[in-house]
Amino acid sequence: MMEENNSEINVDELMHTIREEVVKRQVYSQQINSESNLDTSKLKLSISYIETFLKNAESRSSLRIKWPDKLNRFPFNLSAKFQKLILKALNFIFKDQREVNFNIINSLRESVVLNHQLIGQIATLKAQADNRIQSLDERVVTIDTSIQGIENSLNAIDTLINSWLTGIQKDLDTLNMRVQGIDEHLSIVYARMAKLNEHLITTESRIVTVDTRIQEINERYIRNDSYLKNDLMQQKRLITLFLEEAKKCLPEPFSQEQLQTFVNEDTHFLDVFYAAFEDQFRGSRKEILERLKVYLPLIEEAKVGTAESPILDVGCGRGEWLELLEESGYTSRGLDINKVMVEQSRSRGFEVIEADVMVYLQSLPDRSLGMVTGFHIIEHLTFPTLMKFFTEVVRILKPGGLAIFETPNPENVLASSCNFYFDPTHQHPLPSSMIKFILEMQGLQQVKVINLHPYPEAYKVIGSEIAERFNDYFYGPQDYAVVGYKL
Incomplete structure (x- = not known):
């Protein structure tokens, strides 16, 4: 029995196996015919021997009413009365044995009749077997013809498949060469991309470093700009206040209220410093x-x-x-x-x-x-x-x-x-x-x-x-x- 997962079947080997099996069956059927004929003839001969033996046994086992001719010679040539007396005595003595013999003979006769019936049945069975064998032979011939046709079809299919596989193999070889070329091209591209990626990583790192430095410089610039602006505004405000108050009192000296104005503004002298200090x-x-x-x-x-x-x-x-x-x-x-x-x-x-x-x-x-x-x-x-x-x-x-x-x-x-x-x-x-x-x-x-x-x-x-x-x-x-x- 072939397994389903067989990937390849040898058609020639399969056809050779089928033919050998057909030949074996034909030889076997002929042997059966010859052996059946031989056995039947032997059986008939044996039954003929048995019937001869039965006739002889039947004659010998029947009731003795006549003195044997061989015993009419001296000293067994007795008188007729004495012979009858002896015969009666013998018949009486072997009465039971005679009955047994008759029973055995009858059984053997029935066995012979049964054997004749068996021979007839064997002949009938043989005729039926011959018919079946003949039918089987015809079927085998039909199967052989069909197998021959299948073999021719399989050979044609095999030729077609081989031609198809050859074409596919050529296409695969061509495709493999193209894939190999693409693979080599991709390897070159990947190598270039790796170098480009390394370059991009280096560039990105540099950009991040530069961006961080720019951001730090920008923040420092903004803080310094804020400090300078606020400081300048404070200085400008102080100068403006000073000039305004100076105008009010000149040429007279500053009053206590005017001096307090300068004192109040003096408390903000460290505002810029403290803002920078907090940032630090x-x-x-x-x-x-x-x-x-x-x-x-x-x-x-x-x-x-x-x-x-x-x-x-x-x-x-x-x-x-x-x-x-x-x-x-x-x-x-x-x-x-x-x-x-x-x-x-x-x-x-x-x-x-x-x-x-x-x-x-x-x-x-x-x-x-x-x-x-x-x-x-x-x-x-x-x-x-x-x-x-x-x-x-x-x-x-x-x-x-x-x-x-x-x-x-x-x-x-x-x-x-x-x-x-x-x-x-x-x-x-x-x-x-x-x-x-x-x-x-x-x-x-x-x-x-x-x-x-x-x-x-x-x-x-x-x-x-x-x-x-x-x-x-x-x-x-x-x-x-x-x-x-x-x-």
């Missing part, structure tokens, strides 16, 4: 925006920042917190005394008021704000001013409003002993427990301290308990925020 040491605008996002959930929880409960950011500086509040959809405004920073914030579209913090807070009505914030502002105030500041904050907050103030953490040794004094306008480090106590004394409730901005893990020392304590003191939170609510 405060951190980039992006970093500050990212840090301030920690306070947004507190605003959402308190439900402030609406038109009825606006937010005031004291010492708003460059306006990062105002920008984040505006992006989050809250109503807010800023307050600062530095003219340069006020102009920078206003240029970004924020509402910023230029005024002294205490003067402005004292001008506000009671319960007028939803939240007051100050990031790195309270460390700039003297202690008496700080107390007055917190008093005003509690006064102007609405019930349910909150205050958030962030300042350097003096528990961090590096922050309190070094970094705090980067800013020459700082007064003193403010411990978190002290500020928490002051706010509670001023009337705020649920006051809590949030530690912020620890050093990265890479700075910390790995080791014993002493190392952990060292990390807390030197690389712990650099800032903290105190949060209180007005009930």
Whole structure:
């Protein structure tokens, strides 16, 4: 039996196998005929022998009524009466044996009759077998003819397939050569593309480097330009005021009021310096925006920042917190005394008021704000001013409003002993427990301290308990925020 997954069939071998099978069947049928004839003749001869034996046995097993001729000689030539007597005695003695013999003979006769019947049936079967064999021979001849036709068809198909495969092989060879040529061309293209990609990567890296440098130069130029413009404006304003006041008093000396005007303007002498200082040491605008996002959930929880409960950011500086509040959809405004920073914030579209913090807070009505914030502002105030500041904050907050103030953490040794004094306008480090106590004394409730901005893990020392304590003191939170609510 051929499997379905045979990919190739040998037609010649298949035809040869079929022919051999046909010849074998023909020879086998002839052998059967000859053997059946031989067996039948032998069987008839055996039955003839058996019938002869039965006739002889029947004659010998019949009842003895005559004295054998061979026994009429001396000394067996007895009288007729004595012979009859002996015969009767013998017949009586062998009566049972005679019956047995008759039974056996009858059985054998029936067996002969059965054998004759069997011979007849064998002859019938042989005739039927001959007919079937003849029919089979005819079918074999028909099959052989059909196979010959199939063989001729297969040979024609094989020739056609070989011709077709030859054409396909030629086409495949041609296609393979074309593909090989395309592959070689693609290899060259890929090599060129790889070189071009390397060149593009190098060029892109250079462009990024140049772009970064240009951006840095541009930012530096913008800052310097802003500083110079503001400084020139301040100088121009001072000169204008000086000339105006000089005109008023000349040739008389300056009055006390005129001198106070110059003194007030003198307080803004360091505005440009402090704006540049903030840009250098405060951190980039992006970093500050990212840090301030920690306070947004507190605003959402308190439900402030609406038109009825606006937010005031004291010492708003460059306006990062105002920008984040505006992006989050809250109503807010800023307050600062530095003219340069006020102009920078206003240029970004924020509402910023230029005024002294205490003067402005004292001008506000009671319960007028939803939240007051100050990031790195309270460390700039003297202690008496700080107390007055917190008093005003509690006064102007609405019930349910909150205050958030962030300042350097003096528990961090590096922050309190070094970094705090980067800013020459700082007064003193403010411990978190002290500020928490002051706010509670001023009337705020649920006051809590949030530690912020620890050093990265890479700075910390790995080791014993002493190392952990060292990390807390030197690389712990650099800032903290105190949060209180007005009930």
